[in-house]
Amino acid sequence: MYNIGLIRVVSIFEEEFLNTHGKIIEKNFTDIKVESLAIEDQPEGIHDDETEKIAIPKIVNLAKKNFSNKDAIIISCAGDPALEILREEMDVPVIGAGESAALLSKIYGEKVGIVGITKNLPKSYIKILGSNIVGKPFIKGIDSTLDLMKEDGIDKVLLHCRELKELGADVLIFACTGLSTMKIAPIVEKEIGLKVVDCVYAEAVMAHGACIRKDFYNENVN
Amino acid sequence: MYNIGLIRVVSIFEEEFLNTHGKIIEKNFTDIKVESLAIEDQPEGIHDDETEKIAIPKIVNLAKKNFSNKDAIIISCAGDPALEILREEMDVPVIGAGESAALLSKIYGEKVGIVGITKNLPKSYIKILGSNIVGKPFIKGIDSTLDLMKEDGIDKVLLHCRELKELGADVLIFACTGLSTMKIAPIVEKEIGLKVVDCVYAEAVMAHGACIRKDFYNENVN
Numbered sequence: 205m206y207n208i209g210l211i212r213v214v215s216i217f218e219e220e221f222l223n224t225h226g227k228i229i230e231k232n233f234t235d236i237k238v239e240s241l242a243i244e245d246q247p248e249g250i251h252d253d254e255t256e257k258i259a260i261p262k263i264v265n266l267a268k269k270n271f272s273n274k275d276a277i278i279i280s281c282a283g284d285p286a287l288e289i290l291r292e293e294m295d296v297p298v299i300g301a302g303e304s305a306a307l308l309s310k311i312y313g314e315k316v317g318i319v320g321i322t323k324n325l326p327k328s329y330i331k332i333l334g335s336n337i338v339g340k341p342f343i344k345g346i347d348s349t350l351d352l353m354k355e356d357g358i359d360k361v362l363l364h365c366r367e368l369k370e371l372g373a374d375v376l377i378f379a380c381t382g383l384s385t386m387k388i389a390p391i392v393e394k395e396i397g398l399k400v401v402d403c404v405y406a407e408a409v410m411a412h413g414a415c416i417r418k419d420f421y422n423e424n425v426n
Numbered sequence: 427m428y429n430i431g432l433i434r435v436v437s438i439f440e441e442e443f444l445n446t447h448g449k450i451i452e453k454n455f456t457d458i459k460v461e462s463l464a465i466e467d468q469p470e471g472i473h474d475d476e477t478e479k480i481a482i483p484k485i486v487n488l489a490k491k492n493f494s495n496k497d498a499i500i501i502s503c504a505g506d507p508a509l510e511i512l513r514e515e516m517d518v519p520v521i522g523a524g525e526s527a528a529l530l531s532k533i534y535g536e537k538v539g540i541v542g543i544t545k546n547l548p549k550s551y552i553k554i555l556g557s558n559i560v561g562k563p564f565i566k567g568i569d570s571t572l573d574l575m576k577e578d579g580i581d582k583v584l585l586h587c588r589e590l591k592e593l594g595a596d597v598l599i600f601a602c603t604g605l606s607t608m609k610i611a612p613i614v615e616k617e618i619g620l621k622v623v624d625c626v627y628a629e630a631v632m633a634h635g636a637c638i639r640k641d642f643y644n645e646n647v648n
Contacts, residue, residue, distance in 0.1 A: 405642050419454070
């Protein structure tokens with residue numbers, strides 16, 4: 205059994221909501237146990253530079269205080285806040301949702317369409333995908349995860365995805381873990397006909413890979 | 427159970443040797459069954475542009491003829507021969523050892539040292555890692571996997587890795603699956619103190635991720 209510490213960057217402490225990402229991961233990787241923790245005093249999460257800046261020390265403290273004995277740590281946010289600092293300061297492998305999704309998207313296509321709810325592109329997407337990004341990264345008419353939940357939320361997502369496909373995207377990548385909890389990746393794949401890389405899926409694959417690495421090597425020696 | 431078709435780019439048909447990579451993957455992923463096939467008439471494998479060129483149509487034919495019903499196909503060679511063609515021409519996800527290793531290395535470091543036996547850098551390493559590659563990609567005094575097996579083989583590998591670390595590498599990446607079958611990743615990690623991304627490990631993580639993708643999304647819907 206591998207133990208993963210998962211950080212939610214929105215201040216939610218109601219068990220079921222807090223554990224949403226962790227439960228998805230545990231359901232798909234039966235050798236993983238996830239402990240989720242959320243940062244304090246940010247009920248609206250991270251949505252701009254300022255809210256990212258104040259979140260970073262909270263993420264670092266949370267990880268250092270609680271997750272130093274885990275097999276891997278996941279920062280479950282497409283913006284990968286505190287990813288580099290935690291990697292420098294901790295020995296545990298640290299996985300970012302955004303970086304993981306950007307890396308995995310390269311297996312499925314070259315021209316990438318981004319499906320998110322903020323005007324800014326997550327930094328890992330810029331760094332890893334750069335000029336291969338087509339179109340706008342945000343869904344028109346959607347300003348928050350609450351908008352996504354409305355009756356026409358999915359139609360707006362699909363309209364955005366269709367536009368990205370018309371612009372030449374051959375793979376789609378989510379840029380918001382809210383889209384993971386909505387579980388719409390299979391709907392988008394079916395309706396649009398392009399593969400979708402979901403952030404919680406991507407962080408799970410990469411974190412599992414990080415967990416098994418040592419055993420994989422040692423297994424082979426013995 | 428997921429079914430993976432694995433292509434060896436060296437003409438080996440003796441069962442144990444043919445299945446070496448597949449067995450490593452099956453041992454670490456108990457939900458994967460690997461069928462390995464090797465290309466014909468290339469007992470020395472792929473070692474330059476000419477031998478890659480003649481191998482490509484053989485790889486394409488092998489995959490199309492035998493692996494169209496698999497959950498994923500692995501081209502088990504750091505050079506990723508025929509990767510792009512197979513992705514264009516087949517519906518099955520296609521995983522390359524080199525691309526997988528290059529992508530996974532980004533989780534463990536930025537400045538990458540390459541540990542291989544050929545003068546040329548695999549194309550995915552150039553494309554994905556570019557100017558972050560430090561030092562030479564080949565081990566001095568090693569011209570083939572046979573040289574690796576000699577008494578001083580491991581010492582030469584470690585000397586190369588130490589030089590890469592001195593040049594600033596913060597992660598090491600193998601560029602030859604022969605190093606995987608030698609099972610020296612844990613020795614290098616222990617002696618050098620840097621994380622190593624092994625090609626068979628990397629292709630296994632990425633192929634498993636490709637296999638579970640649809641179930642991961644659908645599981646969440648149900």
